[in-house]
Amino acid sequence: MLTTSFELPADVLRMRQNVKWRKYGTDVLPAWVAEMDFAVAHPIQRVMERMVADQDYGYPERGGNHGDGTLVAAFRARMASRFGWDTDPALILPLSDLVQGTFATILALSEPGDGVILQLPAYPPFHEAINSTGRRLIPYRLEPGSERYGHAPGSLADLIDPTTRIILLCNPQNPTGRVFEHAELEEIGRIAIERDLVILSDEIHADLVYAGAKHIPIATISPEIAARTITITSATKGFNIPGLRCGVLYFGSQALKQRFHNRFPARVLGSPGITGIDATVAAWNHGQPWLDAVLEHLDANRRRLHDFIATELPAIRTLMPEATYLGWLDCTRLGLSGSAHDFFLEHAKVGFSAGEFFDPAGHQHVRFNFATSRRILDQILARMAEAVRSNQRG
Ligand SMILES: Cc1ncc(COP(=O)(O)O)c(C=O)c1O
Structure with a gap:
């Protein structure tokens, strides 16, 4: 074989x-767990070997900004080349753990008892991020169609009540593998604007899209949607480096970033380590x-x-x-x-x-x-x- x-x-x-x-x-x-039984890309392996050979284990200096400079640049270049998405370096928050970013966003932008809409079925830590923080999980069901899963048209607006604050999207969706189309994202965005919801969009699987589908970051649909969207992404799923702990939270507006930081100063979330930064930069730039x-x-x-x-x-x-x-x-x-x-x-x-x-x-x-x-x-x-x-x- x-x-x-x-x-x-x-x-x-x-x-x-x-x-x-x-x-x-x-x-x-x-x-089970979402990692691949594969050897990593050579460019990733090479940066890891270099780091070990040079014992380069100090506080990182990689393009300024406490070592995040190269990561920010690689994120911006990747989003531009893959998705035509022009991002602002001032709105990027590197972090080591995307699930932590989901928890932090829910804690920062809602109160106990508030509603958080979640597509079901959903990645288990999303349930935990809503339930363990005392928020109310509002199920937004994905139903099987003849070829793929989808939401019943028009079903979202009816789920929202005056204490609903956030819609947690996963796109591409784990576990159904759906990649949401422009019209679907536009509809979610329109309702989020009308009902004043924050969109938390986990796009960690965006690199793993098959021919025939196209990933569209929801923040690219319109500036108004972007302004209320926090996007979460990383190279960890696509490039099989989840143990290296590095990702990015992207705020679609300064106002949203400020609201988040009023509750969570950036230092509370920690920062990625050198292995995560170098591997992610190698993945996005050369993988x-x-x-x-x-x-x-x-x-x-x-x-x-x-x-x-x-x-x-x-x-x-x-x-x-x-x-x-x-x-x-x-x-x-x-x-x-x-x-x-x-x-x-x-x-x-x-x-x-x-x-x-x-x-x-x-x-x-x-x-x-x-x-x-x-x-x-x-x-x-x-x-x-x-x-x-x-x-x-x-
Ligand atoms: C949708 C989704 N978000 C987040 C993660 C994990 O992110 P991290 O390990 O950086 O917390 C996974 C891992 O499978 C995932 O599928």
Whole structure:
């Protein structure tokens, strides 16, 4: 079988000290947390090796501004070249942890008891950011259509009451893989303006969009929408460096930034370390050829997953994601007695992300991370099919 230069075998992956490969026993193939089983781009590896060789571990000086200068420049160049988005350096806040940025935004721009709209199903820390801070989670459901997930037209406005403050968007969406179109984003923006909501847009998966879809940062739709939008992004998902902890919060206006900092002075959030800064700059400035090759591989994997389910496991319903390396599998028709996650873990020895963490009603769903080698993907699929067959026989 042909393998690409970034694919890694299971024995190498098991040596890594990461949660993905250490959470379960060695009999389990992990397909859960959002990181890829791939070697990183050479430009990233080179900056890491240089840093180690030079023992360059001091407070960073990389283009001024406490080391953030190169990061700010790389972010601006990347947003301009990929999305035609002209960003203002004064409105960028580098930080190490995007989930922290989500929590901070919710804490800064709403009060306990206020409503935060969340697309469901949703990345579990979003639930936590709303629930653990005493805000009210207002579900904005994504329903399966014939080819992709979508919101029922006109359903957003009815969700908003006088204490609703924020709409938390995830675009591209984790876990459904939807990439929202211009008209959809414009409609969300229009309602946010009419009802005076802040838009918190997590665009961390924007690099992982397949041909046929196009990522549009919601802040580029209009200056009025931008003025009430905080965008959160990083190179960590697209370039597979989540452990290096580096990202960016972008405020669409000075007024929004000021409101945020009235509650959270920048120093409260800390700042990225040198590994995160250098790797992110290398990724954004020089990593695209690697990402293009990875996307080609992921595209083949997403098709393989989709076709396999259609032919071998037709009781499972899934729609091909437009972006991300995550499949959202509805296993309701398997008629399992417990949760789908527990079934596949016990009977297939495959560790998916449990659907109930994404949606309280999602225990018959699993999220399938297919960013792995073709060999491991095929092993996972074979294990799933065998487990389902045995269950039907038994
Ligand atoms: C939508 C989304 N936001 C944020 C993150 C994680 O960001 P960080 O690790 O920088 O907190 C993830 C990771 O999977 C994600 O899918």
